[in-house]
Amino acid sequence: MLISITVLFLMLLISIAKPNTILNNKYNSRVILFILFYIVSINVISRDFSALSDAGVYVTSFLNMHNQGLSNMFIQHSSDPLFSLIMWVISRVTVSHFVFFAILWFIFIFAFLKAFSIILLPNQELLVFFSFTMYYFFYSIATNVLRQGLSISFLFIVLSYYLTEQEKKKTTLFLLLCACLFHWSAVPFAAILLIFRRINIKIRTLLIVWVLSAFAYLTNIQQTILIPLLQYIPKLSLYLTFRNFYGNGVNRLDFLLFSSIWVLFIMVIKGKFNVTSQYNKLIKVYIAFNTVFLLMGFIPFSDRIGLYSWMLVPLIVWLPIFNTKKFRPFLILTVLIIFLLVGIFSGEINYYKFI
Numbered sequence: 001m002l003i004s005i006t007v008l009f010l011m012l013l014i015s016i017a018k019p020n021t022i023l024n025n026k027y028n029s030r031v032i033l034f035i036l037f038y039i040v041s042i043n044v045i046s047r048d049f050s051a052l053s054d055a056g057v058y059v060t061s062f063l064n065m066h067n068q069g070l071s072n073m074f075i076q077h078s079s080d081p082l083f084s085l086i087m088w089v090i091s092r093v094t095v096s097h098f099v100f101f102a103i104l105w106f107i108f109i110f111a112f113l114k115a116f117s118i119i120l121l122p123n124q125e126l127l128v129f130f131s132f133t134m135y136y137f138f139y140s141i142a143t144n145v146l147r148q149g150l151s152i153s154f155l156f157i158v159l160s161y162y163l164t165e166q167e168k169k170k171t172t173l174f175l176l177l178c179a180c181l182f183h184w185s186a187v188p189f190a191a192i193l194l195i196f197r198r199i200n201i202k203i204r205t206l207l208i209v210w211v212l213s214a215f216a217y218l219t220n221i222q223q224t225i226l227i228p229l230l231q232y233i234p235k236l237s238l239y240l241t242f243r244n245f246y247g248n249g250v251n252r253l254d255f256l257l258f259s260s261i262w263v264l265f266i267m268v269i270k271g272k273f274n275v276t277s278q279y280n281k282l283i284k285v286y287i288a289f290n291t292v293f294l295l296m297g298f299i300p301f302s303d304r305i306g307l308y309s310w311m312l313v314p315l316i317v318w319l320p321i322f323n324t325k326k327f328r329p330f331l332i333l334t335v336l337i338i339f340l341l342v343g344i345f346s347g348e349i350n351y352y353k354f355i
């Protein structure tokens with residue numbers, strides 16, 4: 001643990017030092033980022049995945065696939081075909097579920113790191129990576145809700161293209177297709193990113209739709225309106241059959257409260273500061289993604305749909321700070337400490353144990 005503490009201390013020093021100095025430069029940032037990545041990867045890969053709910057199912061499916069042909073595999077695992085295909089290919093080589101989850105982890109994290117490298121400078125990547133690994137939802141999508149996690153990681157690359165105004169049409173379409181084939185729930189979010197690349201929808205319009213959706217969520221009206229339509233979407237209809245034994249509740253007020261906090265946050269930031277066009281785009285994406293969650297809040301496991309918007313929170317917090325000069329070292333240090341405390345109280349800090 002001493003090594004991890006030393007690395008985290010060096011990261012704090014880099015974060016408050018002036019850019020392009022002997023302490024805060026891209027080389028030091030890359031080295032510290034690699035060490036953090038290495039430590040987290042060891043802890044993620046070495047954990048007992050079979051003890052997790054969804055991951056335990058993946059282990060069983062993975063072991064069963066070892067003796068299945070490709071056509072038979074697709075017959076039995078027709079949903080989320082790209083995830084199933086990767087699972088089957090790995091099972092051809094090994095039956096070690098540790099190797100299986102290691103490969104999925106590296107696909108997942110490299111996609112995130114690729115997105116960060118497009119949006120951020122090296123020292124910024126370091127801060128954002130650490131904040132994500134302290135964020136409550138991060139390891140859920142990295143180790144348990146893997147199909148949605150892989151979808152989100154690929155959507156993040158497309159998001160980075162959108163925020164930096166890079167066209168990359170073929171790459172974008174390929175990544176969006178992969179995201180949807182990892183898990184069907186990515187479809188509406190992929191559609192939103194495609195629409196936003198072509199149509200400039202005002203934040204005010206999106207906010208009005210979000211408020212109406214929040215009211216529908218609060219009053220459960222969206223269930224009355226949307227349930228008749230779900231018969232045409234078999235995947236969603238299947239999830240509705242879980243309502244009788246799903247213990248976590250639907251249209252949960254804590255989920256609405258958490259979503260609302262970040263809408264209020266971005267509106268305050270936008271009202272008080274001169275935000276960049278990049279941040280305005282991020283605002284649009286969060287509001288639109290979260291609106292989808294609010295409309296689907298009556299479906300069991302709707303929190304997994306909420307993850308598509310909630311995973312944007314670290315970027316929502318950091319981007320305004322990176323674009324301000326006033327009190328910047330103080331703000332960086334404060335936000336880092338906040339994320340560190342979140343990681344300590346939620347237990348995410350345990351992924352920085354050095355084995």
